[in-house]
Amino acid sequence: MKIISFKAMLLAACLSLPCGAAIGRTLPLPAGLVSLGSEQGAHLLLDSEARQAYWPLSLQFVTQKTQTYCGVATIVMVLNALEVPAPTAPGIEPFTAFDQDNFFNERTDAILLRPVLAKIGMTLDQIGGLLGAYSVKADVRHAGDGGLDEFRTLAVRYLGTPGRYVIVNYLRRTIGQESGGHISPLAAYDADTDRFLILDVSRYKYPPVWVKAADLYAAMNTPDSDNENRTRGYVLVTAGD
Known part of the structure; x- marks a missing residue:
């Protein structure tokens, strides 16, 4: 038992290794969520x-640099995990990697202007468009257009397949957190408890959590006033051709 506990702690510690904002005391988790x-x-x-996505995402884990950059941090993690050719970044030449600054270019500006992002963040459909700007395949699914069973089936399939990722856009308050819309990647699924692992990119606010599939779906099946009141949802991501 002690050996298993030690291995478990090593797995959880993976998320403390990548460089990001300093992490202090997070908000208390509501009942029903498991850190x-x-x-x-x-x-x-x-x-x-299903945990194939956990390993590459944990190696690329970043904390969102501002309170509206959850989508940017999430996309950067996925692009790096997919090993999409990246631009240079100051201080690491001649090496390349996506970060929350060099992600932006003329193609992304045509989809979402940076001043708008800085004020209100991004929508589910904009996630798909921004991924497409880097020739990544993004299948955008609004929760209101499907159902829990469909979401669970597709998400588990992607999380269990190398090179596939799931991004979720959900309303925090629906799962008892504070408080508005949020974006993060999924990393694993446990069938015995029917829970998904959200790698929350706002690590200064909440740790990565396990959430019941039905609760996560309910949090995605909420209207987004910044997206013509269409429901939030999820994006299935694979590398482009």
Whole structure:
């Protein structure tokens, strides 16, 4: 038992390795959510059936640089995990990697202007458009157009397949967090508890958490006033041709 607990702690510690904003005391988690950093959360990862996405995403984990950059941080993680050719970044030449500054270019500006992003963040459809600006395949699914079973089936399939990723756009208050719309990648699924692992990119606010599939779907199935009141949802991501 001690050996398993040690291995579980090592798995959970993966998220503390990537460079990001300094992490202090996070907000308390509501009942029903399980922190990855807890013993229960780490064991869920060990026991999860679909976790292919966890490893590459954990190696690329970043904290969003502002409170409206959850979508940017999430997309940067996915692009780096997919090994999409990246531009240079100051201080690391001749090496290249996406960060929350060099991600932007003329193609992304045509989809979402930076001043708008800085004020209100991005919508589900804009996530798909911004990924497409880098020739990445993005299948945008509004929760209101499908159902829980469809979401669970597709998300589990992607999380269990190398080179595939799932981004979720959900309303925090629906799962008891504070408080508005948020974007982060999924990393794993545990069938015994029917929970998905959200790698929350606002690490200064909440840790990565395990959430019931039905609760996450309910949080996605909420209208977004910044997107013509269409429901939030998820994006299935694979590398382009």
